[in-house]
Amino acid sequence: MFDLDAQTGTTPVRDAHRFDEAALAHWMADHIADFEGPIQLEQFKGGQSNPTYVVRTPSRSYVLRRKPPGVLLKGAHAIQREARVIGAVGAAGLPVPTIFGLCTDDNVIGTWFYVMELVEGRIFWDATFPDVPAADRPAYFDAMNATIAGLHTIDHRAAGLGDYGREGGFFARQIALWTRQYLADEDAGRDPAMDRLVEWLPTAIPADDRSCLAHGDFRVDNLIFHPDEPKVIAVLDWELSTIGNPLADFGYHLMMYHMPPVIVPGLVGHDLPSLNIPSESDYVASYCRRMGLKNLSGLDFSLAFNLFRFAAIVHGVKGRYLRGNAANADAKQRADAFPEMAALAWNQARRAGAT
Incomplete structure (x- = not known):
């Protein structure tokens, strides 16, 4: 937990x-x-x-x-x-x-x-925003939604980031990258669910091949909110940023709707209507409206890919913990969560059509 x-x-x-x-x-x-x-x-x-x-x-x-x-x-x-x-x-x-x-x-x-x-404000580690009045929670979700859409509409070439990553082919490169990271960290061991994902993901990449500046770790706990208002005043932790696919980046952010209370609390198990939290479909619709899209075809695959990538990151934490150079004192708890994250990723892959 x-x-x-x-x-x-x-x-x-x-x-x-x-x-x-x-x-x-x-x-x-x-x-x-x-x-x-x-x-x-x-x-x-x-x-x-x-x-x-x-x-x-x-x-x-x-x-x-x-x-x-x-x-x-x-x-x-x-x-x-x-x-x-x-x-x-x-x-x-x-x-x-x-x-x-x-x-x-x-x-x-x-x-x-x-x-x-050092930006002074509020960081919420729980995606239910428990310290925010229920009436205000939709505004906080809308602020997150507007911020990630704002990121994805930045002209990265005009911003001087035209060489920050490769255009196109993002899913294929990322699957290959995280597969290599997973296989290279022998200290952390192997997992059957991860091995199945390594085989399936390259065969199911959607046709969506847009490019944008992608944060790579856009979660509620990587945002600083205004001390009193539903307004994002700083986006933190850009270590995984690159030129990527907006479908992939938004799919990672959307994992909050699929995550149990492991590592970072997600929304699974919560009664969203009673908490006055937007449904996943409404949240996706808001993003599509801001991006000028009718829908997000391939979103199920994106979620499976992102859960795989998240599991690979946790696998890396496990390796660093075992080698003694993990930055976080809670690294063992995160390392222990790796099998559950791998299983979650494979279950989502099955929903996306994997067999």
Whole structure:
């Protein structure tokens, strides 16, 4: 089950993620305008892949994200891509934190990192929005819907991201990528449901081959809402962003309607009408309206693919946990959830026509 306390707030920096704080302060003084120390570091509890810290000073606070220490899979934890895309989409009008600096010198704190604005607002770890009055919940869902549609309508070429990924063929490349990630992490082992998905997914790719800027991890807990209003004021965690397929990116976001209370609470098992939460069909219709589409053909496949990808990510968490370099103290619980996530993905594939 999801442990809210284990994911929210900050904690003293974990021993495995400590670094030379004086070296960081010196770098910030040289690279960030108006910076004044001294600094005090705490580590965010949540966030599985890249360790994330709050850097407090007497006048303001910052957020630092870095690559984790230890042996890493090739191409993973590319925090320089995060910094680049956040800057670009912010200039295009999407709500994101301001990037203050990127460091690609391992000699400063041991790994590459970037420093960005600490946005003050509310993060909801539960997609039911339990702390929001029932009458207001549709507005919060509409704010999420408008934000992801806004992302998908950004002209990525005009935003300077024309080379941020390949146009077309997104599903095929992603299936191949996550298959490789899954098979390469031998420490985490194999799973029969994942093996069946590896075989079936490439045979069932839909014809929809549009391209857009895709977030890759668009969930409610990666959004900061206004302190008092149903308004998204920052989209976080761009590690998996790329030029992708909007059907794939929206399908990942839509997983909240298919997720049980594992890792991140979903909506499965909840009485949506009594909670005044829009139905899945109504939520999809709102997105289609904003995107100028009649429907989302291939959505069942997209959900199966995304559940497979999510299971592959959890499989990676399991591998990092077993190797001792997972960023999150709750990594064991996430690793233990891997078989359930793999089974969920295969069940959705069967609904999409897999046999």
